[in-house]
Structure formats: C-alpha cells, structure tokens
Amino acid sequence: MKLTPDELSQRLAEVPGWQLADGKWLVRRFAFHSFTAAIQFTNRVAEVAERRNHHPFIAIDYKVVTLRLTTWHAGGLTAEDFAEAAEIDRLFREAEGARMTETTPEPGAG
Amino acid sequence: MKLTPDELSQRLAEVPGWQLADGKWLVRRFAFHSFTAAIQFTNRVAEVAERRNHHPFIAIDYKVVTLRLTTWHAGGLTAEDFAEAAEIDRLFREAEGARMTETTPEPGAG
Numbered sequence: 657m658k659l660t661p662d663e664l665s666q667r668l669a670e671v672p673g674w675q676l677a678d679g680k681w682l683v684r685r686f687a688f689h690s691f692t693a694a695i696q697f698t699n700r701v702a703e704v705a706e707r708r709n710h711h712p713f714i715a716i717d718y719k720v721v722t723l724r725l726t727t728w729h730a731g732g733l734t735a736e737d738f739a740e741a742a743e744i745d746r747l748f749r750e751a752e753g754a755r756m757t758e759t760t761p762e763p764g765a766g
Numbered sequence: 767m768k769l770t771p772d773e774l775s776q777r778l779a780e781v782p783g784w785q786l787a788d789g790k791w792l793v794r795r796f797a798f799h800s801f802t803a804a805i806q807f808t809n810r811v812a813e814v815a816e817r818r819n820h821h822p823f824i825a826i827d828y829k830v831v832t833l834r835l836t837t838w839h840a841g842g843l844t845a846e847d848f849a850e851a852a853e854i855d856r857l858f859r860e861a862e863g864a865r866m867t868e869t870t871p872e873p874g875a876g
Contacts, residue, residue, distance in 0.1 A: 691821055695812045698826075702805045711801055714826040716808075 658732040667738045674741050680732040682725040682741055686748055689755060694721050700747045710740055768842040777848045784851050790842040792835040792851055796858055799865060804831050810857045820850050 659667065668676060674684045688694040694716055701723065705711045713724040725741060727734040769777065778786060784794045798804040804826055811833065815821045823834040835851060837844040 691812070691816060695809065698808065699805065702801070706801060711828050713828075714824075716824040716826075718821050718823075 658727070658730040658734060664733060667733075667735075671738060671741045671745060673745060676733075677724070680726050682733055682737050684723055684741070684744075686721045686723070688719045688721070688751070691718055693751065693755065694719050697721055697747065697751050700751070701744055704740065704743055704747065708736070708740055708743075710736055712740070712744075768837070768840040768844060774843060777843075777845075781848060781851045781855060783855060786843075787834070790836050792843055792847050794833055794851070794854075796831045796833070798829045798831070798861070801828055803861065803865065804829050807831055807857065807861050810861070811854055814850065814853055814857065818846070818850055818853075820846055822850070822854075 664676070668674065671682075671684075674682045677683045686694075686697060688697060698714060698716060698721055701712065701714065701721075710725075710727075715722040715724075723744065725737040726732065727737055774786070778784065781792075781794075784792045787793045796804075796807060798807060808824060808826060808831055811822065811824065811831075820835075820837075825832040825834075833854065835847040836842065837847055
C-alpha cells in the first residue's frame with residue numbers, strides 16, 4: 657500500500673542515504689573504488705532483488721552504481737521499498753568494510 | 767582517434783543492433799527472458815570491459831540491459847567502441863543460444 661506523505665517523511669529519515677525523486681522514486685548513488693567492486697555490489701543487490709521479487713532500476717556508470725526503487729502496482733513508494741533500501745544499505749556497509757579490511761594495515765605493521 | 771562521419775556510417779552498418787545517439791554514443795538495448803539472465807549478461811559484459819579497459823554505461827531495467835559506449839579521451843566514437851560492440855554482440859548471441867538450448871526439446875523427444 658502506498659505510503660502517506662507523513663509516513664514517507666518518517667521512513668526517509670530512517671534511510672539517510674536515499675533521496676525522494678518525482679514523489680515516487682527512492683534513489684541512492686553508491687561510489688566504489690573500482691569498476692569490479694561496483695559489479696560485485698550489483699550482483700549482491702540482484703540477489704536481494706530476486707529473493708524479495710522487487711527489482712530496482714540499476715545504473716552502472718564505471719565506479720558508481722545508482723539504484724532507483726518504486727512499487728509499480730501501488731503507483732508509488734511502499735514499506736517494501738524502504739525495507740529493501742535498508743537491506744541494500746547493509747550490503748554497502750559490508751562491501752565498504754571489506755575494502756577497509758583489504759587496505760588498512762594491521763595495527764603495529766609497517 | 768575519433769572516427770570521421772564517413773567511417774562512422776560504415777562502422778554503424780557493421781553493428782546493426784546499435785544506434786548512434788547525440789553523435790557520440792553507441793547504444794543498444796538487450797532484452798532477456800529473466801532478470802537473472804540480464805544480470806549474467808551484465809557480468810560477461812563487465813569482464814569484456816575490464817579486459818579492454820573500456821567501460822560502457824550499463825542500465826539494468828528488470829529484464830532489459832541498455833549499454834552506452836563512447837571514448838571520453840577522443841570526444842566521440844572510435845574503432846575501440848565498435849570493436850567492443852561487436853564482441854558484446856557475440857556474447858549476446860551466445861547467451862541467446864544457451865537459452866534456446868535450455869528450452870528447445872531434443873529432436874525426436876516428447
């Protein structure tokens with residue numbers, strides 16, 4: 657069911673990386689350190705999308721992945737869009753965490 | 767080196783699925799039978815892009831993948847864009863061939 661404007665404001669505050677576009681899209685850009693990392697993230701997003709049967713529009717512009725969520729049958733944003741956005745944010749934090757582990761030296765090393 | 771208008775016309779005739787956009791983009795839409803097939807194709811395109819170090823813009827709209835090629839440092843289309851387009855077309859034919867193998871019964875079966 658499409659969220660009311662009040663519900664929408666509340667939910668938007670819970671996913672600070674995402675922005676509302678045209679009143680019916682939830683949009684976020686994710687920047688990576690390489691094209692390969694962007695593709696790996698896209699694959700993880702695709703797994704989530706298939707499991708939830710809710711498919712964002714995905715744009716890959718070299719190292720930047722832009723996702724756009726909406727719920728077609730509701731004609732706008734629903735709780736499902738925000739639940740998926742929150743799950744994708746967790747994937748992104750994990751991907752970033754992995755990168756930091758790769759590039760940060762051990763304490764005391766060097 | 768950026769192709770001349772004459773070279774461009776000739777090369778475009780060689781990749782009939784692709785269209786010229788804004789005079790500097792080579793664009794093609796690839797439709798698949800599933801989101802998963804679209805993602806698999808995207809991964810194969812990504813491998814080609816990394817190997818050639820030439821990265822198309824990729825848009826995944828559920829079962830449809832749209833690719834946009836250009837050569838930034840040349841300010842337009844080069845032989846490299848057309849070579850990559852031709853290689854991607856071969857991947858697409860293979861992906862489509864795989865699908866037909868999956869869904870076509872053996873001769874004499876059934």
